[in-house]
Amino acid sequence: MEGAISTSPGASRIAVVTGGNKGIGLEVCRQLAGNGITVVLTARDETRGAAALEELRALGLSDVVFHLLDITDASSIARLAGFLKARFGRLDILINNAAFGGVEYARGPAAAAGSVTSEEELSGMDRDQRLEWLWRNTRETYDAAKKGLLTNYYGTKHVIEALLPLLRASSDGRIVNVSSDFGLLRFFRNEELKQELHNVEKLTEGRLDELLDAFLEDFEAGEADARGWPAAFAAYKVGKAAMNAYSRILAAEQPTLRVNCVHPGYIKTDITLRSGLLTPEEGAGNVVKVALLPGGGVTGAFFEDGQEASFV
Template sequence: MNLGLEGKVVCITGGSRGIGLATARAYAGEGARVLICARDQGRLAAAVESVRQACGIRIDAVPVDVTEPADVGRLIEHIADRHGRLDVLVNNAGTGIYKPFADVSDDDLLNGMAINFFAQFRVTQRALPLLRKSRGVVINVSGRTAIRGNFPPGSSCTGPAKAAEVRFSIDLATELAEHGIRVNCVVPGVVKSEDRLRMWETQAMSKELDPQATADIRQGLEEISVASGQSWGAPEDIADVILFLSSARASYVNGVALTVDGGPHNKSYITQLYSAKPASAA
């Protein structure tokens, strides 16, 4: 299916790995002019090379900390100077903090809101002049903790931040419709992003696991967490949805929070991981 994205200028925050990188590859494959940003310059360089090898296209990359307003301003200036327009903004940067409510620190709370909701708000607001000119599209990436809890260990910090992204998307779609700008939110369930899975496993087990132990845990929990014959999602599954929502094929889709999790029966990897901790640790 030709999604009509060739030549479109696309900015993806958190684009150096996981869903962001898969989305960058997908847009590049459609012939879009892709810009990714993230904090780590080394990861950005590796991501650019990964897309070049996969698609034969060199994408643009800018080191940016989306929690820093000055960095956000620099990002938008770069887009205006280098590309002159912005057709699609994918607010993908985010994080998850999972711990009991009583253990959540002020730093956890502030960081969780800053890299999730505050970042989406600031990047979109500063990109608004460019988006108005192009009658562009905004895709905000949230997470299933916006609508479902993760206990154990607890998602009282991350859940509200992700939920704010959903509500933000709905309000923004209503307000910006008069400018021809569509805004939708993608709410992924468990996605097998290596860095994210490893982080959760290390936190749950209080140590890094060897490759065999990691593989055993993942396979065992996946078998009891999803329906027979299914699996948790891959970053590419989310990327495909993002591309569709940003295309003219989805021109009548606006203000939607679309859950992409394989179905409500699929269980959370984090919750399963902490529930299985005693047996796994043994």
């Protein structure tokens, strides 16, 4: 579904938001559009994406267009790249927000969202207690772990690779990868793994692939804990750590672009079964702040609470 948007190259900055039909992604679209940026809202489901588009249009945000995108489907990514090239000829901001929790849920996100039971259970809980609640309502399986890596790391990486030519065509191209404090290296109990992922001067994309393969093998064999991989939400933590490392590698390889990661906070979204402490609007604000940093600023950095922070 395409809207009536100006296609003149100098009209405004062009942004793509993956997973833009709900939660943080939808709020990022709203806030970017509110800042005069032309937004391409993407989602896997056409009905949900179109509904999100209409929601934004009802707020008077006309410079928003919807395009289908499944970040785990190479042909879907290629169609988005072709659309952007034909329509705009460049891309100024890419926000990689689409994600998967890497676990199976004991209760569906739709069932938990806003339910009286969940609100009563979570009332008075601090962050750690809410995470414990979330953990009790999930279980780790090999299939979910594999899907987590395919989405959170490989899917995001393939989107970036396909859109790099368009980002380089911008005078101020930016990539913002929505990460998590769960991707910090402090969760790795194997010191060699931790050091290898941190030493991005030597780390290669090929080696990252080998490490992720090793994680899945260890996970399937029930050896992930013994090998020092992160415990609890392991696939999510490993996938986000890999994306953080890749972002730093990419930042060094693409010095004309700004490539940064941001932890939006512990947000009330489907991935957290709405157990978070912050609203999607607050989380999106942390993401948009990084996306709209002054030109020529930092690259290859991690942001938390609106400030540059450590990857460890």
